[in-house]
Amino acid sequence: MDVVSPELNSLLPDEIMDTEAIEDIPQSQPESTTSQSEPSDDTSVPMETDTPMASENLGLCSDATSTEHTQALTTSTATDSPLSISPGSRLPISVSSTSSPILTLKPALATSTATTKTTDSVTGTSVTTSGLQKLTAPFTISAANHQIILNKVASSQATEAAKSAGTTPQVIKQEGQKLLLTTIGKSGQPIVLQLPHTGNKPGISQTAGDAKSPAPQFKVVTIGGRPELKPVVGSVGNQVTTLQAQQLKTVQIAKKTPASSAAPIKFIITKTVNSKSLSPQTSVPPVIAGRVLTQTSPVIPPRTINLSEPHNTSIQSLPGKKIAISPLKTPSKVTVVSVASPTSNAAQKSVALPVNVALGQQILTVQQSTSASPVKVATSQSAAQNIKPVQSVAVGGVGGSQFKTIIPLATQPNVQQIQVPGSRFHYVRLVTATTASSTGQPSGPSTSSIQTAKPMVVSTGAVRMSVPIVPPQTMKQVAPKPLTSAAQVVTTTQTQQRLIMPATPLPQIQPNFTNLPPGTVLAPAPGGGNVGYAVVPAQYVTQLQQSPFVTLASSSGFPASAGIQTQARLPLNGLSAAETTSRPRKPCNCTKSQCLKLYCDCFANGEFCNNCNCNNCFNNLEHETERLKAIKTCLDRNPEAFKPKIGKGKEGESDRRHSKGCNCKRSGCLKNYCECYEAAVYVCNKGGFGSDVRVFAGTGQKGRTDSPASGRGREDDLGGVRTLSHEDNQLGGESQSRLCLYQLLGRALPALPPTLPRLWGLRHTTSLHSVSDPWGSCPAWKQVVSVIRRQNSNLETDRFPPP
DNA sequence: GAGTTTGAAACT
DNA sequence: CAGTTTCAAACTC
Numbered sequence: 145m146d147v148v149s150p151e152l153n154s155l156l157p158d159e160i161m162d163t164e165a166i167e168d169i170p171q172s173q174p175e176s177t178t179s180q181s182e183p184s185d186d187t188s189v190p191m192e193t194d195t196p197m198a199s200e201n202l203g204l205c206s207d208a209t210s211t212e213h214t215q216a217l218t219t220s221t222a223t224d225s226p227l228s229i230s231p232g233s234r235l236p237i238s239v240s241s242t243s244s245p246i247l248t249l250k251p252a253l254a255t256s257t258a259t260t261k262t263t264d265s266v267t268g269t270s271v272t273t274s275g276l277q278k279l280t281a282p283f284t285i286s287a288a289n290h291q292i293i294l295n296k297v298a299s300s301q302a303t304e305a306a307k308s309a310g311t312t313p314q315v316i317k318q319e320g321q322k323l324l325l326t327t328i329g330k331s332g333q334p335i336v337l338q339l340p341h342t343g344n345k346p347g348i349s350q351t352a353g354d355a356k357s358p359a360p361q362f363k364v365v366t367i368g369g370r371p372e373l374k375p376v377v378g379s380v381g382n383q384v385t386t387l388q389a390q391q392l393k394t395v396q397i398a399k400k401t402p403a404s405s406a407a408p409i410k411f412i413i414t415k416t417v418n419s420k421s422l423s424p425q426t427s428v429p430p431v432i433a434g435r436v437l438t439q440t441s442p443v444i445p446p447r448t449i450n451l452s453e454p455h456n457t458s459i460q461s462l463p464g465k466k467i468a469i470s471p472l473k474t475p476s477k478v479t480v481v482s483v484a485s486p487t488s489n490a491a492q493k494s495v496a497l498p499v500n501v502a503l504g505q506q507i508l509t510v511q512q513s514t515s516a517s518p519v520k521v522a523t524s525q526s527a528a529q530n531i532k533p534v535q536s537v538a539v540g541g542v543g544g545s546q547f548k549t550i551i552p553l554a555t556q557p558n559v560q561q562i563q564v565p566g567s568r569f570h571y572v573r574l575v576t577a578t579t580a581s582s583t584g585q586p587s588g589p590s591t592s593s594i595q596t597a598k599p600m601v602v603s604t605g606a607v608r609m610s611v612p613i614v615p616p617q618t619m620k621q622v623a624p625k626p627l628t629s630a631a632q633v634v635t636t637t638q639t640q641q642r643l644i645m646p647a648t649p650l651p652q653i654q655p656n657f658t659n660l661p662p663g664t665v666l667a668p669a670p671g672g673g674n675v676g677y678a679v680v681p682a683q684y685v686t687q688l689q690q691s692p693f694v695t696l697a698s699s700s701g702f703p704a705s706a707g708i709q710t711q712a713r714l715p716l717n718g719l720s721a722a723e724t725t726s727r728p729r730k731p732c733n734c735t736k737s738q739c740l741k742l743y744c745d746c747f748a749n750g751e752f753c754n755n756c757n758c759n760n761c762f763n764n765l766e767h768e769t770e771r772l773k774a775i776k777t778c779l780d781r782n783p784e785a786f787k788p789k790i791g792k793g794k795e796g797e798s799d800r801r802h803s804k805g806c807n808c809k810r811s812g813c814l815k816n817y818c819e820c821y822e823a824a825v826y827v828c829n830k831g832g833f834g835s836d837v838r839v840f841a842g843t844g845q846k847g848r849t850d851s852p853a854s855g856r857g858r859e860d861d862l863g864g865v866r867t868l869s870h871e872d873n874q875l876g877g878e879s880q881s882r883l884c885l886y887q888l889l890g891r892a893l894p895a896l897p898p899t900l901p902r903l904w905g906l907r908h909t910t911s912l913h914s915v916s917d918p919w920g921s922c923p924a925w926k927q928v929v930s931v932i933r934r935q936n937s938n939l940e941t942d943r944f945p946p947p
Numbered sequence: 948g949a950g951t952t953t954g955a956a957a958c959t
Numbered sequence: 960c961a962g963t964t965t966c967a968a969a970c971t972c
Contacts, residue, residue: 736966742956743966781957807954816969817953 731756739763740774742785747774750786 732753734744739761742748746756746763753763762770778785808818815821 730968732967734967737956741966743968745968778956809954811953811969815953817955819955 732758734758734761738770738774740771742778747771748786 732744732746737743739747739753739758740763746753753761806818806820811817813821
């Protein structure tokens with residue numbers, strides 16, 4: 145007798161038998177994430193960040209003149225167009241549905257020298273924000289002078305029209321320093337971002353003298369595509385809004401302390417745009433990397449909007465502040481964290497205005513430490529140095545949400561975030577751009593001109609940084625490719641620009657960025673100065689999200705935030721984020737491994753140990769060097785060591801697959817020892833895992849019941865569900881379609897889709913009814929039983945309880 | 948809570 | 960690649 149009859153099989157989903165899907169998954173996704181025709185397993189791996197759905201372009205036009213640019217952008221290169229908004233009177237901002245990920249808005253104060261560029265800078269007007277449309281409720285970031293109003297525009301074209309009309313709903317006024325973003329399409333849903341008045345701020349006293357001081361403070365705007373709203377985790381002054389779920393958009397608006405009156409305000413907005421949305425024609429890589437605005441650069445690579453004001457001097461100075469935000473798997477989350485300086489009391493105390501964006505599920509949490517300005521976004525600037533560019537890199541993750549991480553550096557160093565293509569990991573490199581002097585403004589067009597690579601240029605003040613915006617897929621390759629996708633090449637227009645390279649100590653790691661633990665942020669090693677990387681587990685991010693007010697002390701690498709245990713995680717094991725969140729990871733108990741082996745779940749998940757019971761733990765920032773080495777070692781051993789083992793099956797399937805399969809021998813894959821079982825995987829990809837459960841249509845005869853090839857007698861050939869032993873599988877040769885259905889036996893049953901597994905499992909010695917009992921109400925089970933009964937009229941009834 | 952079992956990871 | 964050892968979690972008592 146053999147396996148399931150055709151009839152029975154017909155009931156079963158095909159994909160179950162398919163074992164290849166997992167392996168086939170190409171790790172390197174094609175540059176264009178644009179359309180993934182297939183929800184291949186890889187992409188579907190829950191762990192991966194979701195690919196943004198559609199990208200929309202935001203066009204910011206300072207003037208009617210600028211409108212022209214916008215059109216050109218939208219038409220020719222919908223993908224990215226950086227926008228810079230000069231501080232000039234009003235800047236209409238149009239958001240088009242097109243792709244351009246990055247917006248750069250610089251409402252520079254008149255005082256700011258750099259802000260000379262006005263309309264020209266605006267060129268990159270089009271910004272694509274897929275989620276914008278979803279914006280329903282206007283939000284204001286903070287009160288005070290600065291306001292940003294975002295209006296959706298139905299189409300980029302509409303924006304033009306609106307501009308031409310001269311009555312652009314979006315107006316940025318310097319005096320008010322308001323940014324109005326209006327989506328053209330939807331009149332009713334403007335988004336207004338207001339920056340708190342400096343005057344309101346407790347810290348104002350310092351800069352009280354500045355007339356300019358009222359000027360805008362930092363502003364963080366996130367445009368997320370998702371409809372869902374996420375409350376902004378309490379950050380003091382910060383507000384976060386997510387417009388689009390799918391696309392991550394992080395807008396950092398750093399406002400600097402009023403100390404410098406004239407300093408321009410910087411907004412940094414980083415959007416991640418789905419590659420999918422991008423038209424193939426557009427050279428723009430699907431992934432948007434964060435950018436820093438430079439005043440000079442007329443055309444900025446799209447996708448990031450930086451609004452920054454150099455005003456605040458104090459912010460950077462905060463030593464020791466480290467914020468690592470690693471985007472976790474949770475789709476469409478944007479996390480912005482600003483480190484609050486312990487010193488500045490008043491500033492933080494300033495009212496925090498959470499901004500809820502109806503659209504976005506993304507959450508931005510920002511804490512700012514800056515003394516004066518209550519509202520501060522992650523940007524930290526050294527007083528001496530004008531600006532610390534904060535770079536956020538959006539991850540163009542294949543499937544899921546992408547993270548954006550904004551890390552304010554306490555120290556001068558600039559933060560560069562790196563997206564790893566296709567991976568959920570976000571890396572940030574902190575670069576100390578000490579050379580304020582060198583800050584020559586970015587070579588305007590020239591720098592931006594690079595189509596292939598999208599460098600991030602930070603022109604603010606002295607420091608400039610260029611970070612290539614690389615589509616997630618191409619991230620690994622630093623060298624520019626002739627690829628159509630532009631982003632890959634990193635161009636450093638300025639000497640200060642730096643390629644994202646691994647710190648000296650661990651050059652080898654670089655190639656494996658993609659494999660780094662999820663949510664990893666590369667930050668300067670504590671002792672390493674500029675060079676080193678610190679790998680910050682996603683944990684921090686989640687912690688931050690959960691406890692918005694947590695401040696990271698610079699000195700202590702790791703805040704022992706007691707309460708935060710749940711780590712934002714990738715939807716591990718195919719579990720939904722909600723599921724995972726509901727299940728905080730268990731604290732590890734490692735004693736000998738120093739939590740630097742994959743034995744340690746924390747480490748294996750790319751997380752720092754937090755509230756664990758481990759001894760001699762090195763899985764923390766304080767031992768970043770060791771940790772990096774350990775990571776490297778693991779990656780050397782297995783490049784996919786940190787990749788999720790459990791992924792979804794084919795598209796639409798709820799099945800989970802284990803990429804490798806277990807090696808269970810004694811547990812029958814029915815214990816939590818089994819990774820598959822533990823992960824509720826019922827489709828095991830491994831050819832030789834412990835048990836193979838099949839449904840047999842028995843003959844009713846005694847004797848050998850299982851596969852003839854196995855040569856092993858089993859039980860009576862009564863049909864039913866059996867589990868082939870490992871040996872059987874190997875001998876039988878037929879078992880390559882391994883099905884691990886163990887979880888069906890108990891825990892996962894309720895969740896099973898009706899189409900369920902064709903095979904239900906029991907150990908071969910177990911009678912069916914023991915299985916069926918818990919499934920009595922399962923239609924699929926009844927169906928199978930019915931089939932078996934028909935085929936085996938002489939079956940013992942107890943084996944197949946009546947449906 | 949101590950001891951055992953188990954399988955993944957690490958090691959040889 | 961196979962066999963062994965180490966490790967931490969799961970499990971049992």
